Amino acid sequence: MLPDVDITLPRFQQVRLILRDRLRAGFYESGLPLPGERQLAEEFGVARVTVRSALARLQEEGLVARLRGKGTVPTVPTARHEGPPGAALGTSHGGGLLDNIVSMSLRTRVSVLEWRQMAAPARVSAALGLPPGAPVLKVVRVRKFKTHPIAYTEVFLPADLAVAIDRHTLQDTPMLVALEQHGVEVVSAEQTLGAAAADLNVARILRIAPGVPLLRVSRVASDRNGRPVQFLVGLYHPERYAYQMRLTRVGASTKVWIDADPSAQPAASDDV
Missing domain, CATH: 3.40.1410.10 (Chorismate lyase-like)
Known part of the structure; x- marks a missing residue:
């Protein structure tokens, strides 16, 4: 089930909206990967390709980064992390221009x-x-x-x-x-x-x-x-x-x- 979303939207958009709200609310631990595609697909009752499409849109928005060997990680501040929208997490550059450069790099x-x-x-x-x-x-x-x-x-x-x-x-x-x-x-x-x-x-x-x-x-x-x-x-x-x-x-x-x-x-x- 996909709760509290417009059911007229494509399924990948429904998943994207739920994950986007979770990311912005700090639901996922900063610096740690999100659950895998299979786990998310089972949670939402959708195909893995649907989850993959949702994650791709979130990556384009700069909300997640897909890193080899680490999976999909948040790139937005959580409730436990102060900083500008889009600032990279898991780094120690102090939220300045270097952090901004890292964040930009993750979106390209x-x-x-x-x-x-x-x-x-x-x-x-x-x-x-x-x-x-x-x-x-x-x-x-x-x-x-x-x-x-x-x-x-x-x-x-x-x-x-x-x-x-x-x-x-x-x-x-x-x-x-x-x-x-x-x-x-x-x-x-x-x-x-x-x-x-x-x-x-x-x-x-x-x-x-x-x-x-x-x-x-x-x-x-x-x-x-x-x-x-x-x-x-x-x-x-x-x-x-x-x-x-x-x-x-x-x-x-x-x-x-x-x-x-x-x-x-x-x-x-x-x-x-």
């Missing part, structure tokens, strides 16, 4: 284009505080939201952290989460925003014309001891990704917006 899909160890270029070794030419891991990715490419990123990490960033893991797990699961607690980052023109390769990946201006993000993330553990350079689609910041005398608020339809309101946003 990533394809790994390159994963290799190499000698660090000068700018990379300087950013990571390494000797010139020190070995680093380079990861190149394209991130999509609802099949639309929104970002092209190149990320570099010290070679000793390569074991934490398995190529296949990155298909389902945000890099900051993978580092944390390896015992690396990222607590701060220095970030610079600018502009860059799309070259032929990036234009092809983001499906735009060469030379189009892109939002360029350069970020160095550090652990609790102040060690730089990640250097990222990202190029973001100008019509599908935006930062919004509120500046005040006593603090600030930042939003990351993702929009697959430039004519619509932002499809995802988080206060941090």
Whole structure:
């Protein structure tokens, strides 16, 4: 039975509404996976494909994340967790922009284009505080939201952290989460925003014309001891990704917006 829902709705929508209300009310323990598809199907008296469709819609809404090896986990605050809607749970970044980045990552899909160890270029070794030419891991990715490419990123990490960033893991797990699961607690980052023109390769990946201006993000993330553990350079689609910041005398608020339809309101946003 599906209680207290409009029975004229498709079954997967009925299941989605019930699970959405439970997630928002904190019914499920933060950081722990939801019951499996089979268990939910038995509870609601529906087919597993119905549950799977409901979970897919909840994932699109940013309410859950489906992680390899962990199942489906909540990505919204529960009654025991204070934070903005959509903030990732089970992380320790303190509800700031890093948490927002993790939350955004959970609502998108990533394809790994390159994963290799190499000698660090000068700018990379300087950013990571390494000797010139020190070995680093380079990861190149394209991130999509609802099949639309929104970002092209190149990320570099010290070679000793390569074991934490398995190529296949990155298909389902945000890099900051993978580092944390390896015992690396990222607590701060220095970030610079600018502009860059799309070259032929990036234009092809983001499906735009060469030379189009892109939002360029350069970020160095550090652990609790102040060690730089990640250097990222990202190029973001100008019509599908935006930062919004509120500046005040006593603090600030930042939003990351993702929009697959430039004519619509932002499809995802988080206060941090």
